[in-house]
Amino acid sequence: MKTKTVPPRAADRIRETARDLFYREGIRAIGVDEIVSRAGVTKPTLYRSFSSKDELAAAYLEDYDKAFWQRFELGSGEHPDDPRAQLRVYLEGLARRATQSGYRGCGLSNAAVEYPQGDHPARKVAEANKRALRKRLVAMAKAMGAAAPDELGDGLLLLIEGVYSSGQLFGKGGPARALVAIADRLIDASIPRKK
Amino acid sequence: MKTKTVPPRAADRIRETARDLFYREGIRAIGVDEIVSRAGVTKPTLYRSFSSKDELAAAYLEDYDKAFWQRFELGSGEHPDDPRAQLRVYLEGLARRATQSGYRGCGLSNAAVEYPQGDHPARKVAEANKRALRKRLVAMAKAMGAAAPDELGDGLLLLIEGVYSSGQLFGKGGPARALVAIADRLIDASIPRKK
DNA sequence: CGGCGATGTTACTGACCGGTACGTCCTGCC
DNA sequence: GGCAGGACGTACCGGTCAGTAACATCGCCG
Numbered sequence: 197m198k199t200k201t202v203p204p205r206a207a208d209r210i211r212e213t214a215r216d217l218f219y220r221e222g223i224r225a226i227g228v229d230e231i232v233s234r235a236g237v238t239k240p241t242l243y244r245s246f247s248s249k250d251e252l253a254a255a256y257l258e259d260y261d262k263a264f265w266q267r268f269e270l271g272s273g274e275h276p277d278d279p280r281a282q283l284r285v286y287l288e289g290l291a292r293r294a295t296q297s298g299y300r301g302c303g304l305s306n307a308a309v310e311y312p313q314g315d316h317p318a319r320k321v322a323e324a325n326k327r328a329l330r331k332r333l334v335a336m337a338k339a340m341g342a343a344a345p346d347e348l349g350d351g352l353l354l355l356i357e358g359v360y361s362s363g364q365l366f367g368k369g370g371p372a373r374a375l376v377a378i379a380d381r382l383i384d385a386s387i388p389r390k391k
Numbered sequence: 392m393k394t395k396t397v398p399p400r401a402a403d404r405i406r407e408t409a410r411d412l413f414y415r416e417g418i419r420a421i422g423v424d425e426i427v428s429r430a431g432v433t434k435p436t437l438y439r440s441f442s443s444k445d446e447l448a449a450a451y452l453e454d455y456d457k458a459f460w461q462r463f464e465l466g467s468g469e470h471p472d473d474p475r476a477q478l479r480v481y482l483e484g485l486a487r488r489a490t491q492s493g494y495r496g497c498g499l500s501n502a503a504v505e506y507p508q509g510d511h512p513a514r515k516v517a518e519a520n521k522r523a524l525r526k527r528l529v530a531m532a533k534a535m536g537a538a539a540p541d542e543l544g545d546g547l548l549l550l551i552e553g554v555y556s557s558g559q560l561f562g563k564g565g566p567a568r569a570l571v572a573i574a575d576r577l578i579d580a581s582i583p584r585k586k
Numbered sequence: 587c588g589g590c591g592a593t594g595t596t597a598c599t600g601a602c603c604g605g606t607a608c609g610t611c612c613t614g615c616c
Numbered sequence: 617g618g619c620a621g622g623a624c625g626t627a628c629c630g631g632t633c634a635g636t637a638a639c640a641t642c643g644c645c646g
Contacts, residue, residue, distance in 0.1 A: 206623080206624080220507065221507060222419075222504070222505060222506075222507060224417075224419040224420065224505070225419065225505075227602070227603060227604080228603085228604060228605085229602080229603080229604090237624080237625090238624070238625055238626085239604085239605075239606085239625095240605090240606075240607095240623095240624070240625070240626095241623075241624060241625085243604090243605065243606075244623080244624090248604080248605085249603095249604065249605090300507060301504065305504075305556050305560065306504045308559060308560050309417070309496065309500075309501045309504040309505070309556075309559070310417060310419070310420075310504070310505065312415065312416060312417060312495060312559070322560065323560060323561075326557070326560045326561065327561075330561070330566060346569070347569045347572055347573065349566075350566030350568070350569035350573070351550075351566075351569055351573035351576075351577075353553065353557060353566045354549070354550050354553030354554060354557060354566055354567070354569070354570065354573065355546075355549050355550065355553055356553070357552070357553035357556040357557045357560075358548065358549030358550055358551070358552035358553030358554075358556070359549060359553075360556065361500050361504075361552040361553070361555065361556045362521070362548060362549060362552045364503060364504070364507070365500065365503050365517065365518060365521045365552075366521065366522075366525075371525060371544075371545030371546075371548045371549055372549070373545070374541070374542045374545035374546055374549070375549065377542055378542065378545070378546035378549065378577065381546075381577060381580045381581065382546075382573065382576060382577055382580070384580065385576045385577070385579065385580040386576065401592080401593065422632075422633065422634080423633085423634060423635085424632080424633085424634090432593080432594085433593080433594055433595070433596095434634090434635075434636085435593085435594080435595090435635095435636075435637090436592085436593060436594075438634095438635065438636075439592080439593085443634080443635080444633095444634065444635090
């Protein structure tokens with residue numbers, strides 16, 4: 197009970213507000229003034245918790261990364277020994293979200309578009325997430341019994357990234373609706389017949 | 392011969408410079424001052440040819456759209472009656488470009504990330520291009536004899552957009568290297584056996 | 587030669603950007 | 617009760633943003 201029972205909200209509110217605004221509007225499009233005003237705090241408060249806007253953006257992406265893995269691993273609990281079913285849970289949820297109007301894609305991929313230079317703190321978080329995702333997908337492909345797990349893993353990654361991107365371009369009736377069927381077809385075609 | 396033999400360079404140089412800078416660094420990241428200084432012109436000159444930065448961005452994307460279709464239809468000349476081979480030509484070139492370091496993805500998709508609001512002139516160009524591409528891919532899938540052309544067309548679009556996005560995230564050894572093999576597998580699995 | 591359109595020059599605007607020096611208030615502890 | 621220290625706000629900084637006004641200069645064409 198030494199830790200404050202009401203751990204001063206300011207920093208958390210800033211993080212939440214930044215998360216919403218950065219995701220919906222883009223990082224470069226949102227100024228710190230708008231963040232602090234919507235969060236009901238002031239700029240010095242923000243800069244006491246984050247050394248710069250870039251660091252705040254990186255923190256936002258760290259949060260996003262955490263939330264992503266939570267979504268991605270949701271199927272692992274439901275189907276502990278069936279990697280294909282695990283992946284399917286994520287793909288179905290993704291296809292649903294990505295075919296709603298207002299979908300904004302992946303915050304991490306979007307950040308990489310906004311910050312092309314490799315040394316930006318936000319980009320580093322994005323790249324690390326994508327490398328981990330690629331590794332995870334290859335591992336899943338291997339567990340599915342794919343003849344060429346690297347290839348299937350990369351194929352799945354291409355499909356997923358394609359959904360992030362096209363989802364925000366097409367909205368409601370977009371190509372993401374075909375995701376599950378396409379992934380199924382691709383996986384089938386990549387696993388040696390087990391008959 | 393009434394049209395000027397040397398149509399004053401200024402507007403064209405601005406367009407070219409904007410194209411390079413917007414593509415490599417992003418639209419929001421580049422100010423008009425940098426464009427005019429690199430183009431060797433001055434701001435009033437820019438604003439005599441383009442009513443605003445947003446319109447200049449739209450013009451850049453129009454140019455990009457034109458160049459895109461040129462690349463995309465490159466295989467149509469080489470293989471007039473083989474849609475699968477036509478597409479393959481584009482995919483091979485794309486996979487090559489997207490696995491080089493410094494690849495920046497698709498200028499149109501990137502612009503849509505930078506400008507999420509549907510009424511922005513740049514986004515309109517991007518969306519129109521993507522709708523046309525989707526239509527073209529479905530038509531190609533149909534011409535290939537796909538059982539479900541809409542589905543295959545959308546699957547190909549997902550793969551292509553996935554390459555744009557992941558190409559700029561992974562660079563040299565990225566998942567784009569699997570593009571051609573994956574597309575082949577997917578197409579094979581989507582066309583009724585013709586044996 | 588006269589004139590006109592395209593371009594350059596200079597200087598400026600008001601808004602907004604990220605970031606900060608400094609004062610104030612509130613809380614907990616002796 | 618009073619003081620220390622942390623949390624927060626007020627007010628401001630210099631720089632950059634997109635966009636413009638007023639005027640000078642060049643070169644082509646009649």
